[in-house]
Amino acid sequence: MVRLDENPPAAGEELDDNLANKLTDHLTDDVELPPCNLYSDEPPLETDLHRNQIDLLIRLLKYWWQDRQDFYISGNLTVYYNKQQLKSRDFRGTDVFIVLGAEKRDRRSWAIWEEGGKYPNVVIELLSSSTLKVDKGAKKTLYQDIWRVPEYYWFHPETLEFAGFRLVGGKYTAISPVVATESDRPREANASFRLPSEQLGLELGIYERQLRWFTAAGDLIPLPEEAERQRAEQERQAKEQERQAKERLENYLRSQGIDPNQLPET
Numbered sequence: 001m002v003r004l005d006e007n008p009p010a011a012g013e014e015l016d017d018n019l020a021n022k023l024t025d026h027l028t029d030d031v032e033l034p035p036c037n038l039y040s041d042e043p044p045l046e047t048d049l050h051r052n053q054i055d056l057l058i059r060l061l062k063y064w065w066q067d068r069q070d071f072y073i074s075g076n077l078t079v080y081y082n083k084q085q086l087k088s089r090d091f092r093g094t095d096v097f098i099v100l101g102a103e104k105r106d107r108r109s110w111a112i113w114e115e116g117g118k119y120p121n122v123v124i125e126l127l128s129s130s131t132l133k134v135d136k137g138a139k140k141t142l143y144q145d146i147w148r149v150p151e152y153y154w155f156h157p158e159t160l161e162f163a164g165f166r167l168v169g170g171k172y173t174a175i176s177p178v179v180a181t182e183s184d185r186p187r188e189a190n191a192s193f194r195l196p197s198e199q200l201g202l203e204l205g206i207y208e209r210q211l212r213w214f215t216a217a218g219d220l221i222p223l224p225e226e227a228e229r230q231r232a233e234q235e236r237q238a239k240e241q242e243r244q245a246k247e248r249l250e251n252y253l254r255s256q257g258i259d260p261n262q263l264p265e266t
Helices: 017-023 048-064 083-088 132-136 138-145 224-255
Strands: 071-077 094-100 122-126 151-155 162-168 171-174 193-197 202-207 210-215
Touching (some): 048 122, 048 210
Parallel strands (some): 122 151
Antiparallel strands (some): 071 094, 094 122, 162 171
């Protein structure tokens, strides 16, 4: 998914001249930039696990923020950030990215110069055997030094490797996990390790071998069908509690020699 140098300089080292030229060919040159209707130019996803994981993260956040109109989330979509990229096609898009303060509408791609210069606030990459080196190297360097993405996460759908980084003083620092308390574990037994997102006010954690969104309080954000099942179960429990309360009252009345069926209607 990437055609950048697969051995970028470590954070703090100077960029190679060729790579620097590619990454810093900014938008202020006198060359006319293309219109915003560029199509995304992404290769097929490697496995069903990767495709399903991307769809899950996007669907969940759209559902949870369905009343908000000030964000954009997409996946496997090209982010065009300079004209050199258009010529060399040296960089493909992110697996999942979120932009805050953006108009919530469908797009063919994300062109920085058509979006008020907005770069993603959060990026999530899904690791695989073929992309792991680049996701941890060239992409991380790009997101840190050029895009200045405030938060970067990666997750391996097969091995469940999961890490997150926050931009602090211009360099990525590992995000400390929120470890679930004993009272949390019965509720979310598979999500005892979560990473908070200051940008989104949410948390990311692994639940049933998938990367899922959690609220800041540590509650699993449900899919619409999961929420409906929860609602139906709560309704069933409420009716059962009502039935049991009525039964207890009737038994008490009978113990007092009163036939509950003979009580006057109210």
